[in-house]
Amino acid sequence: MGTRRIRTACTAAAVAVVAFTGCESSPPESSGSTAGSSASAPAPAPSSGGAPTSSSESRTTVASKLDVPWGLAFLPDRSALLTLRDKAEVLQIREGAKPVSVGKIDGVEPNGEGGLLGIAVSPQFASDKRVFVYYTTGSDNRVERFTFDGKALHADRVILQGIPNADHHNGGRLEFGPDGRLYIGTGDAGETSHSQDTSSLGGKILRVDQDGNAPTDNPNSGSPVWSWGHRNVQGLAWDSAGRMFASEFGQNTWDELNLIRKGANYGWPVVEGKGNRAPYVDPLVQWRTSDSSPSGLAIGTDGAAYMAALAGRALWRVPLNGITAGTPERLLDNQLGRIRTVERASDGRLWIVTSNTFRGSPSDDDDRVIAMRPPL
Numbered sequence: 001m002g003t004r005r006i007r008t009a010c011t012a013a014a015v016a017v018v019a020f021t022g023c024e025s026s027p028p029e030s031s032g033s034t035a036g037s038s039a040s041a042p043a044p045a046p047s048s049g050g051a052p053t054s055s056s057e058s059r060t061t062v063a064s065k066l067d068v069p070w071g072l073a074f075l076p077d078r079s080a081l082l083t084l085r086d087k088a089e090v091l092q093i094r095e096g097a098k099p100v101s102v103g104k105i106d107g108v109e110p111n112g113e114g115g116l117l118g119i120a121v122s123p124q125f126a127s128d129k130r131v132f133v134y135y136t137t138g139s140d141n142r143v144e145r146f147t148f149d150g151k152a153l154h155a156d157r158v159i160l161q162g163i164p165n166a167d168h169h170n171g172g173r174l175e176f177g178p179d180g181r182l183y184i185g186t187g188d189a190g191e192t193s194h195s196q197d198t199s200s201l202g203g204k205i206l207r208v209d210q211d212g213n214a215p216t217d218n219p220n221s222g223s224p225v226w227s228w229g230h231r232n233v234q235g236l237a238w239d240s241a242g243r244m245f246a247s248e249f250g251q252n253t254w255d256e257l258n259l260i261r262k263g264a265n266y267g268w269p270v271v272e273g274k275g276n277r278a279p280y281v282d283p284l285v286q287w288r289t290s291d292s293s294p295s296g297l298a299i300g301t302d303g304a305a306y307m308a309a310l311a312g313r314a315l316w317r318v319p320l321n322g323i324t325a326g327t328p329e330r331l332l333d334n335q336l337g338r339i340r341t342v343e344r345a346s347d348g349r350l351w352i353v354t355s356n357t358f359r360g361s362p363s364d365d366d367d368r369v370i371a372m373r374p375p376l
Contacts, residue, residue: 058372058373059370059372060095060370060372061365061370062080062093062094062095062351062370062371063082063091063099064365064366064367064368064369065365065366066082066091066099066357066366066367066368066369067084067086067357067367068084068085068086068087068115068355068357068358068367069082069083069085069340069354069369070083070084070085070115070116070117070118070172070340070341070353070355071083071116071118071134071174071341072119072351072353072369073119073120073131073174073343074121074343074345074346075121075125075148076125076126078094078345078346079092079093079094080092080093080094080343080345080351080369081093081102081119081131082119082353082369083116083117083118084116085114085115085116085117085358086116087104087116088104088105088108088110088116088135089103089104089105090103090105090116090119090133090153093369095371102151102152102153103146103152103153105133105135106155107135107137108135108136108137109136109137110136111136111166111167112166112168113168113170114136114166114167115136116133116136117134117135117136117170117171117172117173118133118134118172118173118174118175118185119131119133119134119174120132120174120175120182122176122210123176123180125148128147128210129147129148130145130146130147130156131145131146131147131148131153132144132145132146132159132174132182132210133146133174134171134172134173134174136165136170137165139165140161140162140163140164140165141163141165141170141172142158142160142161142162142163143161143163143174143182143184143208144156144157144159145157145158145159158212159208159210159211159212160184160208160212160224163184163186163201163206164186164187164188164189164191164200165189166189166190167190168187168189168190169187169188169189169231169232169249170187170189170232171184171185171186171232171234172185172186172187172234173233173234173235173236173296175237177207177238177242177244178238178242179242181207181208181209181215182207182209183207183226183244184205184206184224185205185230185234185235185246186202186203186204186205186206186230186233187202187203187230187231187232187234187249188203188231188269189202192231192268192269195229195230195231195268195269196228196229196265196268196269196270198223198225198228203229203230203232203268204225204226204227204228204230204233205225205227205228205230205233205260206224206225206226207224207225207226208224212224219263220263226260226262226263227260227261227262227263227264227265227266228265228266229264229265229266229267229268229270229281230246230248230268231248231249231250231251231268231269231272232249233246233247234247234248234294234295235247235294235295235296235297235307235308236297237297237298237299237305238299239299239303239320240303241322243322244259244260245258245259245297245299245320246258246297247294247296247297247307247308248266248283248294249289249293249294250272250273250289251269251272251289252272252289253288253289254272254273254274254283254287254288254289255273255287255289255291255292255293256273256283256285256286256287257283257284257294257297257305257307257318257325258283258284259281259284259323261281264281265279265280265281266281266283267280267281267282273286284318284323285318285325285328287312287316287328289311290312291311291312291314291330292310292311292316293309293310293312294309294310294312295308295309295310295339295340295341295355296308296339296342296343296353297342298342298344298350299320300344300348300350301344301374302374302375303319303320304317304318305317305318305320305325306342306374307342308340308341308342308352309338310339310340310355311338312330313333313334313336313337313338313339314330314331314332314334314339315330315331315332315339315342315350315352315376316328316329316330317329317331317374317376332376336352336368337354337355337356337360337361338355338356338358338359339352339354339355340353340354340355341353345371348373348374349371349372349373350371350372350373350374350376351371352370352371352372353367353368353369354366354367354368354369354370355367
């Protein structure tokens with residue numbers, strides 16, 4: 001595919017539906033307007049209160065005054081690479097130091113919710129120095145591989161292209177799984193038919209190797225599709241047993257936390273949230289869209305899922321017990337504003353990326369990356 005240049009430069013009363021029950025949504029990133037879903041019976045709305053949260057003394061500001069940050073991935077030296085969506089720029093950030101630009105990505109065309117989105121570091125980075133980014137062009141979303149020499153990113157090759165794009169529902173999360181494969185969360189790009197069409201890369205979780213090839217143990221030979229029937233996946237994480245979870249924006253009613261199974265269909269646009277309708281898989285937990293609009297996802301050292309909420313302006317903690325979930329807790333309720341990304345560092349702390357310079361009410365220091373240690 002060729003090489004290109006890079007310019008260096010709820011509380012206990014929360015949510016209500018757990019255990020096999022399940023939105024960035026159509027603009028804005030809260031609730032949507034596309035047609036055609038059904039929802040389960042209403043659940044009680046989460047409380048606006050929260051479990052005890054960290055004092056300011058337990059929080060470390062890693063970086064501040066950032067312009068629409070999006071994806072974050074850790075390097076072996078405990079620094080992190082951070083994408084700036086609209087600037088198409090990658091920063092290296094570390095505690096106690098100013099962010100340093102390590103390059104701007106050629107070909108990125110920011111558009112609404114699109115731009116430079118997810119980033120992932122190879123599990124073999126010590127030897128291969130590879131970094132992967134997901135971004136929007138004028139014609140599609142794609143994944144490109146780079147090498148990082150410690151100072152600058154260098155373009156290698158586009159490994160996957162043709163993911164549908166629009167000004168909303170671009171997905172964008174990249175994460176390496178415990179199997180060493182690269183997983184990619186995509187959105188339906190506002191066209192609901194993509195999600196049930198297994199020949200489309202939209203509305204899916206994709207799984208590829210580092211060259212962009214579909215592994216032979218994927219559900220369908222030669223296809224990168226791992227699961228489908230998704231609306232807009234922006235969070236991917238695995239527990240200590242290797243089980244995969246994903247956060248997903250709903251439309252007007254339900255946002256979701258899903259337990260992901262190989263080859264499973266998660267129902268969009270036929271169902272939104274819990275549908276009790278075979279063959280579609282219901283979410284583990286569902287939220288009203290005003291309480292969540294989920295983006296990033298991480299599994300903490302306590303085994304719980306921590307899910308970033310944009311419209312909900314919170315971090316949701318969901319206890320996990322194998323293939324079931326406990327009652328979610330709303331943490332950091334409106335303390336940091338909109339939260340885009342959460343990633344777990346090697347020391348067990350959560351690095352939280354805010355999203356107030358896009359559809360938010362930014363403070364003088366926004367946007368920020370905050371490091372916190374659970375319990376929050």
